[in-house]
Amino acid sequence: xxxxxxxxxxxxxxxxxxxxxIEKLREGEVLVLESESDLPGGKVRVQALARASAQAVxxxxxxxxxxxxxxxxxxxxxxxxxxxxxxxxxxxxQQGWPAPTLDFIYESLREPYRxxxxxxxxxxxxxxxxxxxxxxxxxxxxxxxxxxxxxxxAAPDFxxxxxxxxxxxxxxxxIRGLSGGSGSARLETSDLGRxxxxxxxxx
Numbered sequence: 117x118x119x120x121x122x123x124x125x126x127x128x129x130x131x132x133x134x135x136x137x138i139e140k141l142r143e144g145e146v147l148v149l150e151s152e153s154d155l156p157g158g159k160v161r162v163q164a165l166a167r168a169s170a171q172a173v174x175x176x177x178x179x180x181x182x183x184x185x186x187x188x189x190x191x192x193x194x195x196x197x198x199x200x201x202x203x204x205x206x207x208x209x210q211q212g213w214p215a216p217t218l219d220f221i222y223e224s225l226r227e228p229y230r231x232x233x234x235x236x237x238x239x240x241x242x243x244x245x246x247x248x249x250x251x252x253x254x255x256x257x258x259x260x261x262x263x264x265x266x267x268x269x270a271a272p273d274f275x276x277x278x279x280x281x282x283x284x285x286x287x288x289x290x291i292r293g294l295s296g297g298s299g300s301a302r303l304e305t306s307d308l309g310r311x312x313x314x315x316x317x318x319x
Contacts, residue, residue: 119313140256141165145301146285146292157243157266158276162284165256168297170229173259176294177232177248178224180205186290188283189215201226204237216269220244242266257297261288284311 137147142165151159166173176182180193183298187193196204203224210217212256225230236244246263261284265276292298293307295317 128196137254141258144299144306146289148281148285151262151264155243156262157264157274158271158273158278158280159262159264160277160280160284161260161262162288163261164288164292165253165297166259166292166295166297167256168295169290170250170252170257172295173250173257173291173297174229175234176205176291178226182294183207185294186287188287188312190312191217196221198242199230216240216267219266240268242268259288259292 129151139164140147144165146162146164149161149163151161179253180195182189183193187207187209189209191208191210192206194206198204203226205224206221206222208219218240220241221237222234222239222244223237224232224234231250232248234244234246243264243266246261247257249260251258251260263284265280267276287310289307290311293304293311293312296304298304298307
């Protein structure tokens with residue numbers, strides 16, 4: 117009975133997974149969900165379960181050095197300022213023709229080990245915003261990632277969304293692997309195989 121109540125509350129609280137999806141999360145799948153945002157731009161929401169502490173996952177996400185492993189086409193990552201709960205970062209990405217080089221500064225507002233919210237400050241994007249949320253559950257740490265991007269160049273929202281739906285699950289899986297949260301040797305090999313470079317859980 118308690119298990120049933122947990123599954124019901126899990127589904128109701130997070131709006132994305134239903135009972136069948138929770139089983140997929142337990143099996144290690146990275147789920148691509150519809151974004152709740154109705155603002156213009158490409159958007160995606162991704163969820164996965166990690167068998168790691170929120171701190172371990174957090175330390176991978178806030179590390180500029182480790183960002184090179186999981187952000188597609190990242191050329192540079194520089195911390196402009198970091199007060200712990202607020203950081204400004206400068207990133208440059210180039211995913212290859214015909215995608216333009218993206219050069220931008222964004223603000224990261226951090227509630228340690230619970231949530232990160234980020235938004236564009238300046239750069240050659242019309243908009244970029246999103247969030248990470250980390251929720252402890254009996255089955256592991258729920259990683260909930262959402263992003264919305266509006267490029268400067270004219271591009272249909274569905275094309276931007278399609279690109280995000282392709283790259284974001286690999287990013288989340290890689291972060292899980294780097295944090296030591298895959299839960300099995302087989303899944304860790306799969307997760308790290310989705311990274312952008314030669315990554316290992318010990319890094």
